[in-house]
Amino acid sequence: MLLYTRKAPPKAPKRRSRAGCTYCKEKKKKCDEVRPQCSRCAEHGIECAYEAVKPRQRKKREGPLGEGASDSNSGTCSLGRRFSEAGSDFVAEGDESDGEEEEAPSGKPGRGTLTVRPRSVYPNLAMISPYPAGSPLLEFCPPLFSEFSERPSRRALIDHFCNILSHLIVFREESGNPFQQLVLPLTQKSVPVMNAMYALASAHLEYQGVENPEKSLFFHNRAIQGLGKLIEHNGPGKVNRNEILAAIMLLVYYEVLVQRGHSNIVSVHLKGALTVLCADPDPTDATTAFLERAFRFYDVIAALSNGTAPLSAAPAPGCLQPFPPLGAHAASPLSSVDTLLGMSTTLWPIIHRLSDLLPLKRELELAVRFNDVMPKIAALRAEFESTTAAIETALAQWQPHLPPNFIPDGDDPNPARRNTGKSLNIPAGDTDPPPSPMSAPERARLHSILHNALAYRHSAFVYLYRTLYSYPRSHPAVQTNAHMALEHCVTTVAYAGPMGALLWPLFAAACEAVTTEDRSLAERAFSAIRKRQGMMNIERSWEIVQEVWRRADWADVVAGLPDEGRRRGSMQSMHSGNGELEDGQMDLWRQVSKDLGFNIVFG
Template sequence: MTVRGRSAYPELAMIPPFPAASPLLEFCPPLFAEFSERPNRRALLNHFCNVMSHLIVFREESGNPFQQLVLPLTQKSGSVMNAIYALASAHMEHQGVDHPEKSLYFHNRAIQSLGKLIENNGKVNRNEILAAIMLLVYYEVLVQRGQSNIVAVHLKGALTVMCANPDPTDTTGAFLERAFRFYDVIAALSNGTAPLSAAPGPGCLLPFPPLGAPAASPLSNVDTLLGMATTLWPIIHRLSDLLPIKRDYDLAVRFNDAQPRIDALRAEFESAASSVETALSQWQPHLPPNFVPDGDDLTLGIPAGQNTSNSSNDTTAPGITGNTEPAHPPMSSSERARLHSILHNALAYRHSAFVYLYRTVYSYPRSHHAVQSNAHEALVHCVATVAYAGPMGALLWPLFAAACEAVATEDRSLAERAFSAIRKRQGMMNIERAWEIVQEVWRRADWADVVAGLPDEGRGRNSMYNGNFEQEEAETDLWRQVSKDMGVNIVFG
């Protein structure tokens, strides 16, 4: 008996990077005269290449993938070019920099060009369509226009393109599919909906490096878009699918469906949730060769009960999977700092995934130890990520998920510190909006505690079966109600 329809779309191809030469054409990126005669448009390209492209990747020791793989598509695609203009212009506008041509103008041109590309799908490069769509996803995430669901629409369009041409034959296609997979899961977590694609199996996602990256790079186990969370991402994908399963079960109970169906849905949910919880408990990041985290960092990512001692002669950190390759040359201080930042980012995802599981999926009260301890650990890792001043482009979801549940003054101070740092570094509207929502969540949660006298300690894992899902969801996902009241729909990319 099939109790819940699964995605009709086939598993996306998760293939290793191609050993292809760079498609970058022979032009001088800092000047950008080959792209446009207009100085303001050359300035936008400069901003995209020299500012924005660095804010949204973890790894670029041999070049930035957006410059190496996406920028060359603009030579033949007006849609990709206008999407880049729109993205760069929106980022500059948010920072108070004005241009004679507004981001909305370029956005509309990109949409029009994309429509023409799709009409001629059989005659154009698949990567041009996919690149334009994914750049428009980045744009929508950045500008955060009200309660628009356009990100979901774009992602469905991207999946349609990929399913029509399921096997990318080059590095650019594989990179764009990796970008899709990231936003597919982030949008699902943001909206409380199921991902569009099927979860990749363990070991299917290999770290995607920039073109020309050396095999012995200190970043060899770091993915361009997922950092050290490559092996964690299939678990996060399955996590994002739990809330829709929970809703299916609750609706079956509420409308008194046949008992066999209710029992089957309950078994499906319990099995899926338990599997995710076990996988999160067992997961540890796989560190690059010759990298041992600082002693104070080790205890932060190790499950309770494991040995946290560290020796200067160790080749791997206790409790964290290491690499048995021969020793590599010593890293520079900047390389070590970057790796520490990437490591803490991945660990923040792990602990915030627990917060989401216990709070949103299992409906534990905010005061529950499992919620508070993981929220604290996630916020500590978020602060460490920004303290090491490494990549911060993917930090918003774990920071937001943990910050919304912060109760202690210390934890709220950690959240404020991390938000301040990524707002300053990234300069994006969704970060500003997320911080506003967190503060309002704190205000309402504190007031509810005052009214109630004491936090509700009586709810736990079995509360999901009381048949009052709307009330539970309002309590456990207060931030969704706050977002609705503020008239915004944030995607935490």
């Protein structure tokens, strides 16, 4: 589905009754107005509610509201203006029930104005949101997003999802955003998908300091209930499985964003989604393929975060092809970039296998500790050593696949070519014209995506050496790769491109930073992605990193004390959780996460 806004020719005005039930109004359907339950509500098995018919009133439009003011039909007006309009609508109209939701969690109907608590600045989307989204399902529909809901607060949430969130979680959208193209249309026929989208957008706004009359937890609970009913009644020809997958995927993003303590609900959601996918393993359409790619990404990230094995099997090398947005041209400068994995498509099978090794290492350690039979220990050791060696070789040999007309800054000795991307080796007799030079924003975006992938590569080395090989933090292999990963993270944010998948490589490298230079790099990168992404898991990750540094520094102090002082310091470490952990125990950052009560998923 193409997402664009086009003014349609004038049509004869439609006159319809305003006395229909709230469900039919919400769905923009004609209501037969049978009481106590209309036929449509009876068919869907939902409660039918009628409201008093209000007299028509002509509203006065506010004048320009600051910098963001523009024509009311514009699809590119600023987010601040849209929320100002939504706030004025709350004062004028209140917040009418739509027949699907009963009450806000406070026990009061959702009335009132938006409350803005200053906390952080909205990200500058000049680079990552060059494709303004109007109402995507109708050609021309004022006010914006009114086809989704009559309630201004909910239209504001769809606006936030389309114009902020959807751009923060993808690498590629030159012909449109896949979340808008493939997931958003499902909300028109699936209430659980719609509620999950409301929950995600509302949670992101709450973290930014904008409070909606209806809390994100309210929408989350409604989405969970609806999803349960959707799965319960699923069967051949009954429910499109994309509705189930989309609802679960949005709930995964929600859980990653809000980070509720030690909750393992992300793993539960992933198991449910993969069960649905395995029931019919061949993607039937672009939506299924896109959602499957998203689940496989989070499957590996959750495994690295929790120290568990991935639920899915590792893809074979070369089998993952970049997933483009709908309508993307084959000769696009981003043709080698995946929507969700960036330039890490060929790296991902290696990282998937890497994430599967910590459970194997623990099994080997337990077998040795409890004097298991020697053949089992020998088999486990051989499997562990051969797999880690193969992964180390694969990481050393991996190189990102670059677009043909893209030469990274610093790789081309000719400065004139370095900034234009015109350094091309065209074979003799080739009749195809060379690709057109890239614009500065395109080159900046590609540089961000490239350095993101290189950060993953070096942090994978850090994970291999530190977590699997149990090298000490001071080992040159650990420090060299941690420094390189941090350099690539800082370069990623310096080019101001996509940062949605940067948290894991940044966190893995930052935990091992020991020098003032490396810790400064980590702080700069964390500051940039916290400002851009605005998500709780980033803030919690930064808290863990700082506590890891504090405990690691204390362990170094203890190590330099005389024997008596070292013994006292060791006793203090036992009681406060400070210091380096011995082989066979969890990583220091996992211990810190446990002590702080966080269960971070680094998505």
